[in-house]
Amino acid sequence: MPTYEYQCVKCKKRHDVFQSITAKPLSRCPACKGPMKRLLGSGSGFLFKGGGFYTTDYRSKSYHDAKKKDQPAKPSGDQKAS
Ligand SMILES: [Zn+2]
Numbered sequence: 001m002p003t004y005e006y007q008c009v010k011c012k013k014r015h016d017v018f019q020s021i022t023a024k025p026l027s028r029c030p031a032c033k034g035p036m037k038r039l040l041g042s043g044s045g046f047l048f049k050g051g052g053f054y055t056t057d058y059r060s061k062s063y064h065d066a067k068k069k070d071q072p073a074k075p076s077g078d079q080k081a082s
Contacts, residue, residue, distance in 0.1 A: 010034025
């Protein structure tokens with residue numbers, strides 16, 4: 001689930017909100033009920049958190065690739081090893 005960053009226009013407070021992609025965006029600041037804007041694109045925070053999926057995916061994949069290369073002569077080292 002991605003984390004969306006909102007900033008309240010009124011009190012400038014930032015809120016990190018876990019939402020599914022299909023969820024409605026927050027429009028009201030929970031603190032002061034002021035209007036909120038979603039920080040997208042501009043924030044490296046979103047990229048960092050939102051990219052987590054891809055990063056993890058990519059890393060584990062290359063990690064496994066490297067592992068395979070490391071031990072080419074071991075077809076079964078799956079669950080029993082540790
Ligand atoms: Zn506010």
